[in-house]
Amino acid sequence: MSSYLLGVILFALGIAVTIALHEAGHMLVARAFGMRVRRYFIGFGPRVASFTRGHTEYGVAAVPFGGFCEIAGMTPNDELTAEEAPHAMVNKPWWQRVAVLSGGVAVNLLLGFCILYGVAVSSGIPNPYADHTATVGEVTCTADQDPATGELEQCSGVGAAGRAGIEVGDRILAVDGRRVENFQRLAAEVAERPGETVELTVERDGQRLEVPVTVDEVTRYSADGQARSAGSVGLVSRPVTDAVRKFGPVEAVPATFALTGQALQATVEGVLQLPAKIPGVVASIFGAERDDESPMSVVGASRIGGELVEHSLWTSFLMLLASLNFFLALFNLVPLPPLDGGHILVVLYEKARDLLRRLRGLPAGEPVNYEKLLPVTYVMAALLMGFGGLVLIADVVNPVRLFG
Incomplete structure (x- = not known):
């Protein structure tokens, strides 16, 4: 097996593990608060294999680009059995629901931090204290x-x-x-x-x-x-002095926190710039030069991982995997359905609304009817799938290349 192919496989595996752990974050927090987890699947589409343990079905689906964790009563429109009702997410306190919805994001942030920490104590990270003026x-x-x-x-x-x-x-x-x-x-x-x-x-x-x-x-x-x-x-x-630095186990903790903060800031800027990059992605499909900072799909990121391993740049490989985790964390916080941030926004809206009603001497309002949000959900899902499809095509016909 060539080193390039090994890198592609390893990075694709890293993405799969990242997604699996993201969904595990939702599942573990839900269980900690006594919620019923119905299904935990890696992938989408037809079931390939599964088994049931306790009240949860664990499985792998045919399309490996994603995953999901189904919790009973995630919305008030979810049908519940009498046995599930006490364990339904919708019947739990608002802060527990927010914690569950944030569980995957927290895992991605922790994974990214741990990867950077490992690099910091082993080979060195971009020095967050260096002066880049x-x-x-x-x-x-x-x-x-x-x-x-x-x-x-x-x-x-x-x-x-x-x-x-x-x-x-x-x-x-x-x-x-x-x-x-x-x-x-x-x-x-x-x-x-x-x-x-x-x-x-x-x-x-x-x-x-x-x-x-x-x-x-x-x-x-x-x-x-x-x-x-x-x-x-x-x-x-003038060359930046001490641009890359190796840290000891203790001093690496604050250094990794500092670098994580810088990486998250850069990721926020990148997420905000995504709509502006769509024309460039479309143009690259038809032969225009592909921007090195163009958004990439799982295929494109795995190809970059392959190039890095081919040139023995394992540190850069790990840094790219950390960046992926930070991107998934912040992208999932975008306050639009069907992303985690959209569900969190609904919970916070209900809490703020009920607080105002309480101040006016009124009882709490009814839970938000998610059926009324379906048009927004469908539009956002279609946009995300369309954008993902464009990037995937660009990564096949005109991929980003680091080395020629």
Whole structure:
């Protein structure tokens, strides 16, 4: 078996285990509060194999991309037997229902944290305490890209930044008042502004300066050889010191918490950007260049896992698996049905409504009728399935590749 195929299989297995543990999180919390778990399945569709233990049927279904945990009385529209009624989820306190709905998310967060912790004490993680501020290491000229080699052509003198007075050691904090977290973000900002004048917020010797820079226009080429106009100012970043660091077992705990916080922030930004990435995914199906930060399906992520193992990048493999767990956790918290966040929102709405009714001397209201939410649920399910289908097709015909 090739190392690439091994990586694909291992990452796909990691995804399956992640989903299984997510659903187990719901099941275990439900049982802790005395709720009746009817079924716990990995996969969707026709049953492949199952067995029953106690009141729960455990099984595997034909379509492995997902899973579910069926709890008696998850909604008031769920039919209950007389024996199930005392153990129905809908009849439990609101905070227990929220805890059950959050159980899968909690497991994903814990899994991601544990993976990062293991990497931190074994091989090292991106140092969450490192200073990634865009710091100038060299002031250079600006040059067009050679379409044959992909390298920058020879040039002389200084570029836009040098002419504006930017110096080695300057820390660039913002572009036109918008904070840039690192040099990559700075480069991306100026690349979109060829020929325009931008104002760089620069820290020099403890003082802040506002430096106007007229961005040079240069030529860059896409992977398919198409020329495009881009902006460049002629700066080279100073390498970040201690960018990756190995931690001891004790000091790794706060470091992993810090890195987890950074990863969750980046994941939130990624989730919010998903709708804007749909046109790019569609275009890539018809031959356009696939963005390296394009959303991926299980197939695409597994292929990336295969590439990482093929190049013996096991640390990156594990970091990718941790990122997957963080994405699943936060995506499931989106407050729309059929996601966990949508069900949590319903429970919180009922609690807030009943509190207001109590203040007005009224009894608690009836549980939300989930049948009235079915149109929203169907629309969201169709959108999610459609988006997933598009990404899956893109991952087959034009996959994201890390190495050529």
